[in-house]
Amino acid sequence: MPVAKKDNIATLPAKKPVVKKKQKTIYLTFDDGPDKGSKTVLAIMKKEKVPATMFIVGAHVYGSNEQHALYDSILNCSLLGIFLP
Numbered sequence: 001m002p003v004a005k006k007d008n009i010a011t012l013p014a015k016k017p018v019v020k021k022k023q024k025t026i027y028l029t030f031d032d033g034p035d036k037g038s039k040t041v042l043a044i045m046k047k048e049k050v051p052a053t054m055f056i057v058g059a060h061v062y063g064s065n066e067q068h069a070l071y072d073s074i075l076n077c078s079l080l081g082i083f084l085p
Contacts (some may be wrong), residue, residue: 028052034070035060042070045079053081 030041033054045052061071074080
């Protein structure tokens, strides 16, 4: 039986080791709410299930009925951390 010479042995390219990437985190905060744009931000957060922090200004909450209703929606959103100054 013939013996294969070392030069005739096929070699496969070495596989690169799999490097696990570190998970990255982004922190979202929204200031001076509820105000213009807060309703849109809240809708996107709910749709995409993205948590964030919203800083609330009391004068904005009572600025209009719409702002007060939006404030109630913000309080009921489980994706938000809320800070009242």
